[in-house]
Structures are given as structure tokens and as C-alpha cells.
Amino acid sequence: MEIFVLAFFALGYLVLGGADIGVGMALPYLGRGAGERREVIAAIAPFFLGNEVWLVAMAGVLAGLFPELEGELLSGNVAVVVPLLLSWVVRDMGLWLRGRVPGVRWRGFWDGAIVAGSWGLALSLGVLLSDVLLGLRGPVALLPALLVAVVLGAHGLAFAALRLRGELRRRAAVLSGGSGEARTYALTAAALVVVGVLGGLRLPLTAGPTASLLTPVILVVTPLLVAAQAWVWWTFRHRVTGPSYL
């Protein structure tokens, strides 16, 4: 059961968080001018906070249920985890700060931070997965990582196609061709789930003794967490019609 809890949050992050990482990666392609970029960011704005907590929750589940693995996985991959965290921080701050000052240069700078952070995050997730999945380390791990990044990028485009309108939507749907936007999203999401599951199968997942206490608690609160997220999805289910607060 503990393994399913971990998988739930890890896969939830890959699918939900993966979409907003992908949109960040594709930002220069999707948004050609400052106004367009702002609208593209509005596609992920209400979701990115709620998405990234899936990874935080996964870290919490690791700390509580698999503390030994947590230490091994993180400290054993310090060369990947440090860039991952830095990319995450840079990307987040780009999203938070870009709209706070009106200047074109200010926005351009932080849009750059969003793009760089999104690519950094995607590639470091990819490198981490290639270590776990294939046991590859060093520069050679960048090849499978690039593949993971491409899948994340495609997933982001699929998500953007579902959220944006007009020219932006057409640009985002470059991979879907015509009307298959939802199908493309389902496909890229499935690809990420497969990668995540294969990675998880390679991890030594033996739950610690606290599981007997913690697992029931997690099982009780999880429906509540999903309901809260569902409220957000429902509230922002319509296509983006203009810029957001970011």
C-alpha cells in the first residue's frame, strides 16, 4: 500500500507538474511577444502552485514512509538534485516576479528564467530517472534525459493546446494535428506514467516501521487533497481569455 501512496504522488507530479514544466519549456515557441507570453503563462498560472506540491508531497511521503531511501536517493544524486532544486527555484521566482514590475526588460528577464528553469528541471528529472531506470551516470545520462525532456515538452504543448485560444492554440497543437488535443494530452500523460512506473519498479521500496501509523492517515486525507485540487481544476476549466495576475 505504501508503494501505491508514493506512486500516486510521484505520478501525479509527473502528469500535472509535467504539464506546467512543459509549457515553461515551450514558452519561447508559444509566445512570440510579451503579450502572448503573458497569455501562455496564464494557461498554467492557477495550477502551478497546486501542481508543484505533488513533488513536495512525494518528498514528504519519502521522509515518512521510506526515510532510508530518501537519504540514499537524494544524497546519492547530489550532482542532479542540486541543479534540480536550483532550476525549480529559478523557475518559480520567474513565474512569481515577472508580473510585479511593468517593464519589458524585467518581464523578458524573468521569462528567460522561466524557460531556463523549466528546461533545467526537466533535464534534471530526466537525469535522475535515467540513473534510477538505466543506472546511467555522467554525461551519457543526458541522452535519456533529453528524451524525458522532450516528452515533458510535448506534454506541455498538449496542455497548452487544451487551455489556449486562437493562434496560440494552433501553435500549441502542432503535435496534435487537428482535433486530437485531448488525445495528445492523454498520450503524453501515459508516456510519463510509464516512465514513472518503470523508474519506481527499479527502486528498493521497503517501507519503514512508521508506515502502520502514517499510511491510514494518508489514505484518509488523500481524497480531501484530490477534492481541493478538483475544485481548482473546475474553477479554471475554461480556456484562457486573457492575462492573469502573473
Place this chain on the structure above:
Amino acid sequence: METVDLARLQFALTAGAHFLFVALTLGLATLVAVVQTWATLTRNPVHLRMTRFWGQLYIINYAMGIATGLVMEFQLGLTWSGLTEFAGNTFGASLAIETLVAFFLESTFLGLWIFGWNKLNRWAHLAAIWVVTLTAYASAFWILVSNGFLQHPVGYERAGGVLRLTDFGAMVANPTAQVAFFHVLGGAMVTGGFFVAGVSAYHLRRRTAEQDLFRKSLRIGIGVALPATLFTATFGGIGFETLQPAKAAVWSGDAARIAAAQAELAAAHGPGDYLPPAGWVQTGALTMLIAFAVMFFFSGLSAVLMLIRPAVRSLRVWHRLLTLMIPVPFVAMLGGWVFREMGRQPWAVYGLLTTEQAMSPLTGAQMRVSLTAFVTVFAALIVTNYLLLARAARRGPDAVTLGDRPLDAPPTEPALSL
């Protein structure tokens, strides 16, 4: 510097920065939630503008709190895997509960609050900020349960070289955690109160627009700061009762007590130096106490002055001093935190695992690269973020974009349909 010192410095800088941001977050969230409640009940436009103004400052501050917080959480596994392997089965439980029960909901609802402005029903929107505020408290609570365990381990047994939890209730009820929670919560209210009062005083002194809004805010800020200062000091005082013997001895400076504490620990754990660094412990505590005295005196005086209408309007010396007071609660927070955390050295888990043993098997080069990278990025971001906070505070409610009518909404909609 040894590798373990680099790791400690990295964690200390991350946690210290995080503490500064979350202190203001906790305090401001409460004030924003209360003001928004009032605004929702009365539909008073001044309170609506207050909610948006203080809400925007809250969000700018919040961003950096998340960034530092998530790096801190991952640092536990990254640089302190000895700690997670040895004691993860105990305090990891409260960390897990914190992320799932508190932080997950806090972030989800914060998104709903920020982007759901003018979109959600106004009661639902009000509920969102209250969920954000209460889950922020819950977050602080569970983190301090984890910290309390490291300070004063209870409810565990030692089996096969690692700890396991035997009594979850005891870990939660740990007085070292409970007292610290109320102390920190009070400290956050002090920080929020002085911040709101100080920013309001700036606008009153400059005679900017919205004098009414800032007179109201000034009174709220001081009205919170004075009782919160007393509340915080009370729990701080109780906290002195829960100090570890070595910390208490070093703080007292009494040579006989220090020698006794050292002898007792050496008898229990073998030869070694078991005393925390006296300079840090005493400076931390003194900083906190002096700052408390200043805040207590000043908030008491201000509580009287704010009842005098002409003073609120135009006692500009007082306004200037109020603005200058903004950093003092932050200094007190850091002082208290240094006292608490340096004071438990050399232990990571008091009496069970030393900080040196808690360290991950990382090389000095790895630590130096990691430390340099984090410090560079965080320093730049923190400075930027504080400049932005100051900019938004100075520009006042007119420049607020939080809760703006969506640009795409039909123009017939009222500008504020909260």
C-alpha cells in the same frame, strides 16, 4: 572549513532565510484573512482595498518562503541522510503529515485565492484565505513537532541502530514542540503587526492617498503587535523551562553549571566536548531579549498614541520610528532561532546522534559547489524579492494588481465584485 561545517552553514542559511519569510507570511495571512472577513461582511470598499493591498504584499513575501522551504525539505535527504536514516522513522512522520495535511492544501488554496479573485463566489473566496491561513498554522505546528523531537526526543525506541516511533501522541504532545509552536506563532503575529504598522506609518508620514485606509491599518498593526509581543514573551519564558541542561548552563554562564552539564554528558556518552558554542548561544538569546524589550516598550507607547487622533494623523517622528521598527521582530526571530538551534549542538538529535554523524557521505568539493550555488542564487533572489516588497509597499493600494477585474471581463462588471 570542514565538510560538515559547510553543510551546516548551507542548512542554516536556508532555514534562517525561510524563517524570515514564513514569519511574515504567517502573521500577514492572519491579518489579511481577518480584514477580508470584515470586507466580505460589510462590503466596505476601504476594507476591500486593504485586503488587496496587504494581500499583494503577503503574496510577494510568500513566494520566497516556498522557494527556501522546498530547498530546505530536500536538503534533509541531500546533506543529512545520516539523520533521515537514523531518525527518519520518527520525525519523518510529522514531516510527511506537514507536507500532506498542511502544505499541500495551503498551496492549492492559495492558487485558488490569488487567481479566483472575482471568479469565485465571495464566500468561497473568503473560505480560501482562511484555509490558507489555518493550514499555514498547521504547517508550523508539524514542523515544530519535528524540530521538538530533534531538540528533545520522546516516544521512540532504539532498535537495530535506528530509532522507531513507539508513541505518536507523546511526540505530538512534546512540550518542547508545543511551547515552541505558540512562541513562533506569537512571533509571527508580532512580525506581521509591526510590518503593517510600519508600512502604514510610512504612508501617513508621506501623506499619500488613502489616509483612512492606512489609519485603520496602523491601528490594526499596533493592536496586534502589543498583545502578540506579550504572548510571545510568555511562551518564550515557558520555553526556558524546556531547555536542555547544556544549553541552559551555557546561557547562564555559570562555570559550575557548565562543568556539571559537560561532566554529565561525558559520563553518558563517553569523552568529548558536549557544550554548545557559548558566543552564539548568548548572543542569540541577548539579541532576542533586547529586541523584545524594545518592541514591548515601543508597542506599548504606540498603543497609547494610536488612541490620540492628531498623533495618528501627523506625529511624524512616531511614524518614522514605526517604520524603522519593521526589521526589529525579524532580528528577534533570528536571535531566538540561533539560540534554540546552536544551543542543541553538538547534537542533531539531542543525546542520540551528533551533527557530524547526521551528515551525508558527501565530499568537500560537492558541498562547496552546492553551497556556492545556493548562496548565489538565493542571495540574488532574496534581495530582489525584498526590493519588490518595499516597492509594492511604497506604491500603495493604487498600484495593486492582485484582485484586479479580469481584463477580459465585460466592462459592465463592477470593478470590485468581491
